[in-house]
Each structure stands twice: as C-alpha cells, then as structure tokens.
Amino acid sequence: MTESYVIIGDGIAGSSAAETLREEAPDADITVITDEGEALYNRILIKEFAKGKLPEAPISIHDESWYDERDVELRLNTHVKNLDPDAHTLETHEEEVIDYDKLLVATGGTPTQLPVDNSDAEGIHHFWTFQDARRIKESAESGEKAVIVGAGLLGIDLAAISGAQDIEAKYLMRGDAWWRYALSVEGAEIMHNAMRDIGVEPVFGSGVDHFETDDDGHVTAAVDPNGDRFECDWAGVAIGLNFNTEILQGTSVKQDGGVVVDQHMQSSVDDIYAAGDLTRFYDTILGEYGQNGSWGSAKEQGTIAAKNMVDPESAEFRWVSSYSITHFDFPFLSFGHPTIGDDEVEKKYSDTEYRRLALKDGKIVGGVLIGDLAPQSAYKRLMKEERVVGDQKEVLMQKKFDPDDLAPTQEQ
Numbered sequence: 065m066t067e068s069y070v071i072i073g074d075g076i077a078g079s080s081a082a083e084t085l086r087e088e089a090p091d092a093d094i095t096v097i098t099d100e101g102e103a104l105y106n107r108i109l110i111k112e113f114a115k116g117k118l119p120e121a122p123i124s125i126h127d128e129s130w131y132d133e134r135d136v137e138l139r140l141n142t143h144v145k146n147l148d149p150d151a152h153t154l155e156t157h158e159e160e161v162i163d164y165d166k167l168l169v170a171t172g173g174t175p176t177q178l179p180v181d182n183s184d185a186e187g188i189h190h191f192w193t194f195q196d197a198r199r200i201k202e203s204a205e206s207g208e209k210a211v212i213v214g215a216g217l218l219g220i221d222l223a224a225i226s227g228a229q230d231i232e233a234k235y236l237m238r239g240d241a242w243w244r245y246a247l248s249v250e251g252a253e254i255m256h257n258a259m260r261d262i263g264v265e266p267v268f269g270s271g272v273d274h275f276e277t278d279d280d281g282h283v284t285a286a287v288d289p290n291g292d293r294f295e296c297d298w299a300g301v302a303i304g305l306n307f308n309t310e311i312l313q314g315t316s317v318k319q320d321g322g323v324v325v326d327q328h329m330q331s332s333v334d335d336i337y338a339a340g341d342l343t344r345f346y347d348t349i350l351g352e353y354g355q356n357g358s359w360g361s362a363k364e365q366g367t368i369a370a371k372n373m374v375d376p377e378s379a380e381f382r383w384v385s386s387y388s389i390t391h392f393d394f395p396f397l398s399f400g401h402p403t404i405g406d407d408e409v410e411k412k413y414s415d416t417e418y419r420r421l422a423l424k425d426g427k428i429v430g431g432v433l434i435g436d437l438a439p440q441s442a443y444k445r446l447m448k449e450e451r452v453v454g455d456q457k458e459v460l461m462q463k464k465f466d467p468d469d470l471a472p473t474q475e476q
C-alpha cells in the first residue's frame with residue numbers, strides 16, 4: 065500500500081520536509097496543508113520588503129508549480145482544526161477529514177499580543193507573515209511617528225524598518241539594554257547607537273501600560289508604566305510567539321513550552337513528528353532539551369523529520385544555529401543558545417566590535433559577535449565538538465582567535 069504523509073504548515077520546516085519526503089519516498093502520497101494564501105516564501109526577507117528595499121517577487125521561494133512538479137498536493141488557505149491520533153485523521157476548517165499514515169506538525173507560532181488595553185487597535189502591528197509585512201509597509205510609508213516594543217531579534221527588525229522608512233521612532237524597552245539576556249549593556253550600546261543613527265530612540269525602563277486610540281479605533285499613542293506618553297501613527301510589537309498547537313489539545317502529544325520531540329523529531333505519540341520553531345527538541349550537543357527559533361534550524365529539523373518518517377531513527381538532529389542581522393553598517397550574528405549557560409566571557413574591541421560567548425560546564429553553548437564575524441566558524445565548531453574551553457577565556461577572546469592556540473583538551 066502507498067504510504068501517505070501529511071504535513072501541516074508550509075513554512076521552511078514543512079516545506080523542506082516535503083522536499084526530503086519526495087526524495088526518500090518516490091511513490092508516497094504527500095500533502096502539505098497551510099492556512100496561508102501563499103506557498104513558501106522567505107520569512108527572513110519580509111523585513112526588507114517592509115523597508116521598501118525589495119519588491120515582492122524575490123521573496124517567494126516556491127510557486128505552486130514546485131509542488132506539482134514533485135507530485136505534492138498543496139492545500140492553501142486550509143486551516144487544520146482537529147487531530148485524531150488514534151484514527152490517524154485530521155479535520156480541516158471545512159470539515160474535510162484527511163487520513164495520514166505519518167503526520168508532521170510544522171505549524172510554527174503566532175506573535176503574542178501585549179496584555180494591555182487597546183493592544184488590538186488599528187495600526188498596531190505584529191510581525192510574522194508576508195501579509196503583516198504588507199500592512200507594516202503601508203503604515204510606515206504613510207506615517208511619521210512609530211513606537212516599537214520588544215527588545216529582541218524581531219523588535220530590531222521593526223526598528224530597522226522605521227529607520228529605513230524615515231520614521232521617527234521610540235523603541236520602548238523594559239530593561240536597560242536591547243536583548244539583555246544575550247548581551248551586556250556594554251555590547252548592547254553598539255546596537256543602541258546604531259538605532260539612534262537611523263532615527264530610532266531607545267527608551268529604557270519603559271514598556272507599554274496601555275495604548276490610546278482615536279474615535280475610529282486607530283492607535284495614537286503608547287503610554288508606558290511611568291506615565292510617559294509616546295505619540296505614534298503606528299506601533300510594532302514583537303514580544304514573543306505563541307506556538308500553534310491548538311490541534312494537539314486533547315491528544316497525548318507531550319508539550320512543555322513547545323512540542324516535545326526527541327533527536328529524531330518524533331513526538332511522544334506514534335506516527336506524529338514535529339519540526340521547526342514550535343519544537344522543544346532533544347539537543348544532542350547540549351545533552352538536554354532546547355528550543356530555537358531560526359530559519360536554518362527549522363529547515364534542518366524538517367529534513368531530519370522527513371528522513372525519520374520514512375525510515376524511523378535513521379537521522380539525528382545535531383545543529384548549531386545562526387541568526388544574523390544586516391541592518392547596520394556592521395554585521396551582527398548570534399549562534400547557538402546565547403541566552404543560557406552558567407558562565408560567560410565577553411570583550412568590547414571598539415565602538416562597533418564586540419563578542420560574548422555563553423558557556424555551560426566549560427563548553428561553548430552560544431554567542432554573539434558584533435562587527436567582526438571571522439571567528440564564527442571556529443566557535444561553532446568548538447561548540448559542536450563539545451570541547452571544554454571555559455578555562456581559556458583569554459585565548460577565546462583574542463582578536464584574531466585561532467583554535468590552534470588553545471591548549472590541548474585534557475582527558476576527562
């Protein structure tokens with residue numbers, strides 16, 4: 065009998081799984097279901113579109129013919145609302161029941177809304193889909209003032225869009241620095257200065273208590289917990305993701321702040337796999353469960369899941385992720401898990417050059433590089449090799465870091 069594989073989600077995790085499934089199982093039935101109205105596009109590039117720097121066309125990755133050529137059935141605008149793992153079926157919003165032999169849940173997340181008054185007012189944008197980017201672009205092209213909330217990797221994209229569109233923006237942060245869990249204030253200062261250079265003013269010890277609106281329900285200002293009022297024509301909010309796991313409610317698929325999968329992307333229920341942002345996966349490098357929201361990691365998880373759906377436990381996820389920011393005159397890269405660890409080492413080399421490594425049990429588990437990305441491959445290799453280097457911090461921070469300068473690893 066022909067095996068049937070169903071993938072929910074046509075983001076990079078779902079789409080790369082479909083591609084691998086077709087390679088590994090030439091005769092199988094493969095269906096990809098997405099509630100978006102367009103096939104896979106480059107989510108990483110939608111910020112460049114919103115900045116006005118890229119037209120729509122190059123952002124698309126697959127058109128519908130890509131699926132036809134691979135004999136993959138693509139269902140656009142189709143929301144999966146229920147799952148019955150015992151019957152091996154799922155149900156769409158149109159009450160169509162679809163059977164599967166093996167299922168991949170690659171449904172990613174939906175941006176979290178601020179739990180404050182008027183957070184759903186018109187002109188308040190969250191940033192995840194191409195449609196969001198179109199709306200943000202429209203607001204940015206017609207407005208003059210913006211408020212940005214969320215001191216992380218997506219918030220800074222919204223700040224950069226404001227800068228590129230000549231918007232005067234206030235970037236409201238709760239703490240005293242951007243991405244304070246991954247960078248020290250000293251390192252973050254490089255980013256703050258870069259924001260100021262493009263017309264985005266960081267406001268520390270702030271946040272949003274509530275938004276004000278006009279009579280039409282359009283946002284007019286954000287008021288922070290100190291009572292300071294920031295007028296705006298639009299606001300961009302990026303405070304995190306809620307994973308799209310509603311369909312797993314009532315099933316015994318284990319969740320723990322994400323869908324729990326092993327290193328094969330297998331969930332706790334037979335024939336159900338998960339890949340991409342929504343997983344809490346067994347990280348073979350860390351030796352514990354971890355999470356990651358990045359394009360490369362989601363792509364690799366989709367590939368690994370597909371291999372294991374065809375041939376169980378044949379492939380293992382072992383990956384050091386990277387996430388780069390190219391908004392400013394200098395490059396920025398974070399890799400691995402820069403916000404965890406029990407130790408750290410950092411150094412600021414100049415006004416635009418900084419490095420920080422997060423360490424756990426003496427091993428590198430992540431880091432941030434600003435200005436000079438040259439050592440990234442060496443650091444990532446040391447992380448993947450799980451080499452104990454925490455006792456050689458000075459060598460690690462040498463400007464021209466050469467792993468050959470590290471003392472040989474002692475037998476443990």
Ligand SMILES: Cc1cc2nc3c(=O)[nH]c(=O)nc-3n(C[C@H](O)[C@H](O)[C@H](O)COP(=O)(O)OP(=O)(O)OC[C@H]3O[C@@H](n4cnc5c(N)ncnc54)[C@H](O)[C@@H]3O)c2cc1C
Pocket residue numbers: 072073074075076077078097098099100107108109110111142143144145170171172173191192193218221308311339340341342357358359360362386387388389
């Ligand atoms: C603006 C922006 C910039 C980014 N920049 C970078 C970057 O520079 N570098 C980097 O590494 N990463 C970046 N990321 C993160 C990266 O894009 C994500 O980690 C990655 O796209 C996650 O892929 P995914 O396939 O897991 O999930 P998604 O891409 O979220 O795909 C999930 C899909 O499933 C669909 N879906 C959800 N529920 C259902 C349902 N019930 N039925 C049917 N369909 C459903 C969703 O609509 C969506 O299309 C960025 C993200 C954004 C939004």
